[in-house]
Structures are given as C-alpha cells and as structure tokens.
Amino acid sequence: MHSFLYDWSKIIQNACLAPRCPICATAIGAEAGICAGCRGELPFLGAQCAYCAVPLAAAAASRICADCTRRPRFDRARAAFYYRQPIAWMIGGLKYHRHLPHARVLGDLLADQIADSAPPTPDLLAPVPLHPAAFRRRGFNQAERIAARLAHRLGWPLERSAFVRLRDTPRQSTLDAAGRAANVRDAFAARRDLTGRHVALVDDVMTTGRTAGALARCARAAGAASVAVYCVARA
Known part of the structure; x- marks a missing residue:
C-alpha cells in the first residue's frame, strides 16, 4: 500500500x-x-547584414546592407529572430513581467544561432547596461540575464560590469529615430581599459542600433580592437 x-x-x-x-x-x-x-513556428531571422543584422532579402547579392557598405557601426552582428510573436511576447514577459525563466530560453536560442555561424571567441561578453535607477525599478537587467546564459552555453568570458550607463534615459521605444540617437549619445562609459580586446555586446532587441552603436563607440574609445553585437531579435 x-x-x-x-x-x-x-x-x-x-x-x-x-x-x-x-x-x-x-x-x-x-x-x-x-x-x-x-520551436518550428519561431520567426527565425535568416539572411541578415553581417555587420548590423538588419534583415536582407534571401536573394540579396550581398550580405552587407547599404548603410554598412558606407560605414559599419560594428565589426560583426547576429540576431536570432525577427521581433515578432512569440519572441516579442517572451521578451516582453521577461522585461516587464519578471518571467525570468524566459532569459534562459532566449539565451539558449541565441546561443544556437551564434554557434551555427562559428564566430571568433571574444575576449569579453558584456550586456548593454541599465542605469542604476532603472535597475532598481526593474530589479534586474534582462540583457545581463540573457548574456549570462549565452556565456554559459558558449564558454565565453562574461564581464557584467564592463560598462556603466551614465544617464537614466527614456525608453528608446518611445522615441523617433532622431530622438533615439540623442537619447544615448555619451550615455555610456567603460569601467576598464579595453586596449586590444575583442568585445561582444549582448542585448534583447535591436531596432535602429542606436543603443548598441553608442556602446560600441564607447568600447572603441576605451581601446577595443573590435566590437560585435548579438541580440535575440531584430526589429
């Protein structure tokens, strides 16, 4: 019994x-x-610019977009998905509703896509930082949670505090293109010397690339030899 x-x-x-x-x-x-x-219904992003991950037509003759042909902001970029459902729902659940297990799933999905492209191992993997006031409001940094899982899966060195956000800026999604650029101008600082180091940045979503671009400029000003950006979704 x-x-x-x-x-x-x-x-x-x-x-x-x-x-x-x-x-x-x-x-x-x-x-x-x-x-x-x-998994079979996820909005995987296939053809994309090698330098900024903007979606390209599958039949495009080049894997470099027109903007990056003139002046690439990054040395390498990769996005796993279009910013569509259900990925948009999972990212929103993580950021705004504290569905923290979503970070593990999103990190794993991004790691799979990065591994498929076989990029060089960076010297450090750094999440896009939140301002301390924003961190207190949210209680965590979603980019850091995703980056931690990514580092675990790929065996890349994670440096959570490599950068700091200097201003508590409004959310980029509330601004137009010009406002987004001004919003993040000089918004970041490096906390260490990055001379000769290959840096990889991690974020949840990249839309115009202004935030990651501002952080990339900051990394290069601190001496970084190259800057790659990896994000879950590209809007």
Missing part, C-alpha cells in the same frame, strides 16, 4: 512540476527549453 501511494505521489508530482514550454505549456524535457512544435 505504501509503495502504491508513493508511486502515485510521484506521478502527480511529475505532472505538476515537470518543465513546461513557456509558449504553449506542453510538458517538455528538462533541457529542451521549448517544445518542438513551438
């Missing part, structure tokens, strides 16, 4: 506590992160 009750208790426990797909709530394996059905 005792064994019977124990077996049933384990069945109930596994049913209630088994890992679930964050999108459809289907039970999944502990390491799966997301179910196969939902």
Whole structure:
C-alpha cells in the first residue's frame, strides 16, 4: 500500500512540476527549453547584414546592407529572430513581467544561432547596461540575464560590469529615430581599459542600433580592437 501511494505521489508530482514550454505549456524535457512544435513556428531571422543584422532579402547579392557598405557601426552582428510573436511576447514577459525563466530560453536560442555561424571567441561578453535607477525599478537587467546564459552555453568570458550607463534615459521605444540617437549619445562609459580586446555586446532587441552603436563607440574609445553585437531579435 505504501509503495502504491508513493508511486502515485510521484506521478502527480511529475505532472505538476515537470518543465513546461513557456509558449504553449506542453510538458517538455528538462533541457529542451521549448517544445518542438513551438520551436518550428519561431520567426527565425535568416539572411541578415553581417555587420548590423538588419534583415536582407534571401536573394540579396550581398550580405552587407547599404548603410554598412558606407560605414559599419560594428565589426560583426547576429540576431536570432525577427521581433515578432512569440519572441516579442517572451521578451516582453521577461522585461516587464519578471518571467525570468524566459532569459534562459532566449539565451539558449541565441546561443544556437551564434554557434551555427562559428564566430571568433571574444575576449569579453558584456550586456548593454541599465542605469542604476532603472535597475532598481526593474530589479534586474534582462540583457545581463540573457548574456549570462549565452556565456554559459558558449564558454565565453562574461564581464557584467564592463560598462556603466551614465544617464537614466527614456525608453528608446518611445522615441523617433532622431530622438533615439540623442537619447544615448555619451550615455555610456567603460569601467576598464579595453586596449586590444575583442568585445561582444549582448542585448534583447535591436531596432535602429542606436543603443548598441553608442556602446560600441564607447568600447572603441576605451581601446577595443573590435566590437560585435548579438541580440535575440531584430526589429
């Protein structure tokens, strides 16, 4: 009788506590992160500019966009997805509703896409920082959570505090293109000498690239030899 009750208790426990797909709530394996059905429906970003990850037509003759042909802001860039559902929902859930397990899933998905492109290993991986006031309001930095998972998966060195945000700027999504550029101008500072180092920046979403571009300029001013940017989604 005792064994019977124990077996049933384990069945109930596994049913209630088994890992679930964050999108459809289907039970999944502990390491799966997301179910196969939902994975197949994700808005993977295929053809993209090698320097800024802006989407390109699949038949485009070049893998460099017109802007980067003239003046690339980064030495390398990679985005895993278009900023569409359900990725947009997962990022929003992480940033605004503290669905922290989403960071692990998003980090894993980004790591898979980066690994497929076989980039050189950076000297340091740094998340786009939040201003201390914004960090206190949110309680965490979503870019840092994603970067931590990315570093774990790829074996890259993570430096959480390589940069600091100097101003508590308005959210970029509330501004037009000109406002976004002014909003992040001189908004960052490096906390260490980056002379000769290859830096990789991590963010959740890149839209105009103004934030990552401002941080890249900051890294180069501190001596960085190259700056790559990796983001979950490209809007």
